[in-house]
Amino acid sequence: MSENKILFNTGSLDEFAGEIGKLSDIEDSKLKLTPDNADSGLAKLVLTLVELIRKLVEKQAMRRVEGGTLTDDEIERLGETLMNLELKMEELKKHFNLTDRDLNINLGPLGDLM
Amino acid sequence: MEKMIYAILWVKDDSEKPDSLLKEMKGISGEELFLIAFGKITAVVSNIDKKSIVADNPSALAFARVIEELRKQFTLLPMRFGSFVDSADAVLKMLERNVSKIQDNLQIVDNKMEFGLKVFCDTGKLKAELIEKSNRQTSLSINPAPEANVSVFRDYVNKKLQAHRLEELLLNHVDSVISNITEFCDRLNISCKTRKMLSESTIIDTVFLLKINQQDMLINHLEELKTQYPGLNFVLTGPWPPYSFVESTIKK
Amino acid sequence: MDNNVIDQSKDITILELLDRVLNKGVILTGDIVISVADIDLVYLGVKLMLSSVETMDQLKAGKAIKEMK
Numbered sequence: 001m002s003e004n005k006i007l008f009n010t011g012s013l014d015e016f017a018g019e020i021g022k023l024s025d026i027e028d029s030k031l032k033l034t035p036d037n038a039d040s041g042l043a044k045l046v047l048t049l050v051e052l053i054r055k056l057v058e059k060q061a062m063r064r065v066e067g068g069t070l071t072d073d074e075i076e077r078l079g080e081t082l083m084n085l086e087l088k089m090e091e092l093k094k095h096f097n098l099t100d101r102d103l104n105i106n107l108g109p110l111g112d113l114m
Numbered sequence: 115m116e117k118m119i120y121a122i123l124w125v126k127d128d129s130e131k132p133d134s135l136l137k138e139m140k141g142i143s144g145e146e147l148f149l150i151a152f153g154k155i156t157a158v159v160s161n162i163d164k165k166s167i168v169a170d171n172p173s174a175l176a177f178a179r180v181i182e183e184l185r186k187q188f189t190l191l192p193m194r195f196g197s198f199v200d201s202a203d204a205v206l207k208m209l210e211r212n213v214s215k216i217q218d219n220l221q222i223v224d225n226k227m228e229f230g231l232k233v234f235c236d237t238g239k240l241k242a243e244l245i246e247k248s249n250r251q252t253s254l255s256i257n258p259a260p261e262a263n264v265s266v267f268r269d270y271v272n273k274k275l276q277a278h279r280l281e282e283l284l285l286n287h288v289d290s291v292i293s294n295i296t297e298f299c300d301r302l303n304i305s306c307k308t309r310k311m312l313s314e315s316t317i318i319d320t321v322f323l324l325k326i327n328q329q330d331m332l333i334n335h336l337e338e339l340k341t342q343y344p345g346l347n348f349v350l351t352g353p354w355p356p357y358s359f360v361e362s363t364i365k366k
Numbered sequence: 367m368d369n370n371v372i373d374q375s376k377d378i379t380i381l382e383l384l385d386r387v388l389n390k391g392v393i394l395t396g397d398i399v400i401s402v403a404d405i406d407l408v409y410l411g412v413k414l415m416l417s418s419v420e421t422m423d424q425l426k427a428g429k430a431i432k433e434m435k
Contacts, residue, residue: 003182004375005354005382008333010340011234011347013374019234019316020349020381062278065271072268079267082274122392171384178387194391208394219392230382351382357390366394 043096048103050092054085117150117205118142118162118198120180121355124189124220125156132156135187139180142173147180150202152209155216158184159205162198185355189224191216192355199366212364219361226323228359229332229352233291233318235345237284243345244283285310288317291343295320298335302328307358317346321358329353 009016061078064070070078093099118141123132136147141160150157158180174195181192199205209216264272288310295318299306305323312319324332329352336348 003379005351005379006375007352008336008350013371016349017374017377020378023312023316062275065275075271076265076267079271083267083270174384174387178383192391194393195387197394354386357386360392363393
């Protein structure tokens with residue numbers, strides 16, 4: 001399309017083009033399951049979901065810490081759990097050769113949970 | 115032969131038949147465009163070989179170009195790229211089956227166009243500003259001095275807590291911008307949809323459904339918003355066909 | 367306007383357009399483009415399960431207060 005549809009902008013177009021380009025990187029953010037990649041495709045899907053839940057748990061935990069209703073002992077144990085979860089997740093990512101970027105697939109309505 | 119559907123038009127008056135407009139355009143792979151009408155609702159289609167469809171940029175752009183030209187003269191529902199049915203007869207059946215839903219959607223977008231706003235900022239810089247502001251206003255310090263003799267787990271929680279507080283500060287800030295935009299829309303009875311925190315730097319993505327005479331008001335409002343939030347950058351694009359304001363699924 | 371700015375404006379226009387035409391608009395059931403949107407339903411089920419601990423605590427607390435009254 002030869003038309004220019006930018007009506008108003010307040011920054012450098014360079015920056016915007018890059019940012020919008022990243023967001024529109026449709027190929028990357030879509031999960032493609034084919035017979036050949038079913039294994040890694042599934043791992044990617046499952047780990048994306050696990051990572052989302054891990055982040056939600058972490059967020060919820062921080063709200064509770066902030067709420068001030070937890071004892072020192074509880075906070076201690078919470079820290080240990082969260083830290084282990086994060087380490088475990090790193091291991092799984094390494095095992096399936098996935099990066100954070102790979103786990104950034106578009107989760108549709110679930111994405112709104114974050 | 116399969117048919118690719120580009121858009122569903124509302125042809126309100128027999129005199130404004132879109133045939134002549136279609137003759138000047140070509141669809142994907144240079145295919146002829148033609149119309150399949152059911153009453154006043156009309157699908158714009160072209161032949162397509164199901165096996166040969168490639169979702170590449172040139173065909174997506176060819177698809178979009180047809181919708182863009184039609185938008186200039188008709189109220190329409192744009193189809194998502196890749197919408198096809200098995201035959202012309204199936205297109206007619208699809209229109210017939212969904213006629214009331216299609217009409218409802220056409221009413222909503224009639225005489226209106228979509229505009230898109232994206233708000234970008236350097237979130238790192240913004241967070242730093244928010245911390246400073248917050249530390250000045252309250253005794254609760256976002257970055258307290260590290261406590262001595264804390265366990266590694268406690269330390270981990272403290273770090274996460276700081277990141278969490280910062281995130282909340284940022285979200286509050288973003289929400290204040292969003293409510294400004296929403297209030298403006300409510301005042302003028304404009305429909306808008308907003309998503310936030312699309313990425314590290316794209317903090318707001320809003321789509322508006324406007325009458326063409328409301329375009330300048332929106333731009334004026336964004337200019338005001340920019341003076342209120344000098345650290346943020348705004349990009350407004352449009353007019354677009356009402357891609358984001360159509361009910362998403364219809365049955366074949 | 368210099369050519370560079372014109373090019374970038376076009377780029378942004380095209381990207382915004384592609385985002386719309388590939389991700390928005392009316393979908394016919396049985397689309398050819400297999401997207402994550404098709405498995406949104408699976409996720410929706412999970413979403414229902416993820417009720418927040420804090421909210422549940424609050425609900426329980428609220429209920430307890432009612433019972434005390």
